[in-house]
Amino acid sequence: MRVLKLKKGDFVLFLKSLKRFGELWGPVKKGDSYVYARAEPENFDLKAIRTIIPAKKFFLPKKSTILKFKNGEWREHQEVVNRVIFGLHPCEIHALNIYHKFYSRLYPDTYYLKNREANLIIGLSCIPDDKCFCANTRTSVVDEGFDLFLTDLGDKFLVWIGSPKGETAIRHVGHLFETVTAEDIEDYITWRKERDEAFQLKIPLEGMPEIVSFSYESSIWDVMGEACLSCGTCTMVCPTCTCFDIQDEYDIKAEEMNRERLWYSCVYREYSMVAGGHNFREARSERLKLWYTHKLVGFMSKYGSPACVGCGRCIVSCPVEINILTVVKALKKEKTGAFWERMEVKNA
Amino acid sequence: MLEAKKINKNPYMPEKARIVRKYDLTEDVRFFQIRIINPDLVLPLTSSYKPGQFMMLSIPNVGEAPFSITSTPSRPGVFEFCIRKVGKLTTKLFELKENSVVWLRGPFGNGFPVEQMVGKDLLFVAGGLGVAPLRSLLLYALDNRELFGKIFYLHGARTPKDMLFREEFFRLKERDDFECYLSVDSDPLGVWPFDIGVVTDLFKYVKVNAANTAAVVCGPPVMYKFVVNKFLELGVPDNQIFMTLERKMKCGMGKCGQCVVGHKYVCVDGPVFTLWDVKNIRGLI
Structure with missing residues (x-):
C-alpha cells in the first residue's frame, strides 16, 4: 500500500478539499462524549475516542424508508447522501468490514451497497483508553475497508492510500503530500510501540466459544437476565450489530405508505415473538444469551473471528454493567465487580 | 481493498400477485392460490422453487410475514398457501376477496434436499x-x-x-x-x-x-x-x-436477524434442518 506524509498544518486544507466528494463528517465533542457530526474540519477532535453511536449509522441509518407505496404500486426509495467520513479508528473500520461481509453476502443489500459507494472513508489512528481492548480482538490494525488512513505522529500524518477512490482524493491536492523518509518510519515505529503498550484492558476471547457453550445452562445468565433492562442500548451502540425491523407506516400528508427499516434489538421482548403470541425467547436471560452467543460463538464459527472489535462501547453504555468485559469474566468465573454479582450472592 | 460488489435487483421489492382462489380448510385455516401478475415471471418462479421453501407475503400498511409454500413446483402456475388466521396480517388477508392484490417476495429458505x-x-x-x-x-x-x-x-x-x-x-x-x-x-x-x-x-x-x-x-x-x-x-x-421450523422473519434473506438461532439464520440456513442440526444448535426446537 502506498504511504505518503501530510503536514499537520495542511490537514484542514486537505479535508476541505474533499468537500467535492460530499458532506464532511467527523468526530466532534458532545458533552463528555463524541459523536460523528457534520462540521468543518477545524472542529474535528483528533484525540476523540469512541463516538456514542458507531459509523454504522451512515450505512444502515437508524430509520430509513426503503419502499414507497402509492396508487397501487411499490417503488424503491433511498436517499443517498455523499459523505466524507473522517476519524474512523481501526476497530470501527473492522466493524464496517464485518458489515460489508454480512450485507453483501447471499442477497446483496442494495441500500447498504449504495451507501457504501457514496461514502469516502478516512481512518484515523488512536491511543487506547481504559476501555479499549482491540489488541485482544485483533482489530487494532486495519489493512482494508478504508479509502485513506491517517496515523497521527504529532506534527505530521502518515497517510495510507487504501483504494482508487483514496488515490483520486489526494491527486487534486498532490502538492500537500510528501514521500515518507527514514526518519518518518522511525517516528512511526516509536509511535506504534507506545500505542501497543498503552492498552490497559485485556479481555482474552480465545477460549470463549467453548466456555460460552459449556455455560449455556449456567445460572449466571439468569442473574444477568434479572438485572438486564431490555433497553437495547448494547445493540444500538455495538458497531457489529446488524439486526433491523421492517414496519409499514402511513404518511397521511403524502397519501402514501412507507416501508421503513429501523434498527432493532435482540434484547427486546418482541424480537422473537410470532403471530399468536408465542415467544421463542420470552426470558430476558434467553435474549442476552442469544446476543453473547451470536457475538462470541456463532460469528466465530462462521467467519473465524468474534463479532466484537474491542471498541468498549458496551462497557461505557450499559446502564447495568452487562457488557463484554463482565460477561466474559462472569463466564470464566472471575470477579466482575458488577452490582448483579452481589445480587447473586444474596439470592444464593 | 474490499471486493467491489455489483448492485443487483433490490431484494426487498415485492412482486404484485393476485389471489385467484381461496376456500376454507377448517374454521380458522384457509387455502389460497396466488398468481404472480407479471406473465414473464409466472413460470420461472412457480416451477423452480424447492418444496419446503417459503414466500414473504405482504399487504401494504399491514405488514409482511413468511408462509410455507404448500404447492409443488411440479405443478407450476400458481403458489398455494395454507394459512391460519392468527395475527394482524392473516386477519387482514382473510378479509380479502378473490382477485385481490397481495405482494410476494421469494421464494426463500433452503427447502428440502x-x-x-x-x-x-x-x-x-x-x-x-x-x-x-x-x-x-x-x-x-x-x-x-x-x-x-x-x-x-x-x-x-x-x-x-x-x-x-x-x-x-x-x-x-x-x-x-x-x-x-x-x-x-x-x-x-x-x-x-x-x-x-x-x-x-x-x-x-x-x-x-x-x-x-x-x-x-x-x-x-x-x-x-x-x-x-x-x-x-x-x-x-x-x-x-x-x-x-417456524420463526419470526422480516427479511427472509439472512439479514434482519429476527429468526436467528445460535449462529443459524432460520430463513437461509433453514427452515429445513436435520436432527443432527437440532442436536448441535441449541434452541432450534
Whole structure:
C-alpha cells in the first residue's frame, strides 16, 4: 500500500478539499462524549475516542424508508447522501468490514451497497483508553475497508492510500503530500510501540466459544437476565450489530405508505415473538444469551473471528454493567465487580 | 481493498400477485392460490422453487410475514398457501376477496434436499398446520414417483373437522403407489372411518428400509420429540431426519436477524434442518 506524509498544518486544507466528494463528517465533542457530526474540519477532535453511536449509522441509518407505496404500486426509495467520513479508528473500520461481509453476502443489500459507494472513508489512528481492548480482538490494525488512513505522529500524518477512490482524493491536492523518509518510519515505529503498550484492558476471547457453550445452562445468565433492562442500548451502540425491523407506516400528508427499516434489538421482548403470541425467547436471560452467543460463538464459527472489535462501547453504555468485559469474566468465573454479582450472592 | 460488489435487483421489492382462489380448510385455516401478475415471471418462479421453501407475503400498511409454500413446483402456475388466521396480517388477508392484490417476495429458505432424497424411501409425519410444507414435498414426490422408493404418509389431526386437505387425502388414499394413513385424536361425532389415536400410533403400518429412508416431520412443537423418537427406533440416521421450523422473519434473506438461532439464520440456513442440526444448535426446537 502506498504511504505518503501530510503536514499537520495542511490537514484542514486537505479535508476541505474533499468537500467535492460530499458532506464532511467527523468526530466532534458532545458533552463528555463524541459523536460523528457534520462540521468543518477545524472542529474535528483528533484525540476523540469512541463516538456514542458507531459509523454504522451512515450505512444502515437508524430509520430509513426503503419502499414507497402509492396508487397501487411499490417503488424503491433511498436517499443517498455523499459523505466524507473522517476519524474512523481501526476497530470501527473492522466493524464496517464485518458489515460489508454480512450485507453483501447471499442477497446483496442494495441500500447498504449504495451507501457504501457514496461514502469516502478516512481512518484515523488512536491511543487506547481504559476501555479499549482491540489488541485482544485483533482489530487494532486495519489493512482494508478504508479509502485513506491517517496515523497521527504529532506534527505530521502518515497517510495510507487504501483504494482508487483514496488515490483520486489526494491527486487534486498532490502538492500537500510528501514521500515518507527514514526518519518518518522511525517516528512511526516509536509511535506504534507506545500505542501497543498503552492498552490497559485485556479481555482474552480465545477460549470463549467453548466456555460460552459449556455455560449455556449456567445460572449466571439468569442473574444477568434479572438485572438486564431490555433497553437495547448494547445493540444500538455495538458497531457489529446488524439486526433491523421492517414496519409499514402511513404518511397521511403524502397519501402514501412507507416501508421503513429501523434498527432493532435482540434484547427486546418482541424480537422473537410470532403471530399468536408465542415467544421463542420470552426470558430476558434467553435474549442476552442469544446476543453473547451470536457475538462470541456463532460469528466465530462462521467467519473465524468474534463479532466484537474491542471498541468498549458496551462497557461505557450499559446502564447495568452487562457488557463484554463482565460477561466474559462472569463466564470464566472471575470477579466482575458488577452490582448483579452481589445480587447473586444474596439470592444464593 | 474490499471486493467491489455489483448492485443487483433490490431484494426487498415485492412482486404484485393476485389471489385467484381461496376456500376454507377448517374454521380458522384457509387455502389460497396466488398468481404472480407479471406473465414473464409466472413460470420461472412457480416451477423452480424447492418444496419446503417459503414466500414473504405482504399487504401494504399491514405488514409482511413468511408462509410455507404448500404447492409443488411440479405443478407450476400458481403458489398455494395454507394459512391460519392468527395475527394482524392473516386477519387482514382473510378479509380479502378473490382477485385481490397481495405482494410476494421469494421464494426463500433452503427447502428440502430433494436431490439427496432421490432413491430413498420417504416417510412423512404431519400434524396440524405442519401439513403445509409437507404437502409440497409429498405432491412433488408423487409427481416424480419413479425417483423414490416406498412412500409412507402419516397425518394426524385433533378431530375429523380439523384435518387439513381432508378430501384431498381421502382421494390420495385410493392410490396404490404409496401408503397414506390418517388419524384423529378424537372423533366426537363418530364419523371417522380410519384410525383414532395419536399420530405416532400410525407407525405400526410403516415398513421402510430405515437406513435408506428420508424421514420428514412437521407439526406442533410438542409432536417433534415423540415422532423423532419413533424415527430413531426405526433406525433412521440423524442426518436423514428432516424437520421444518417456524420463526419470526422480516427479511427472509439472512439479514434482519429476527429468526436467528445460535449462529443459524432460520430463513437461509433453514427452515429445513436435520436432527443432527437440532442436536448441535441449541434452541432450534
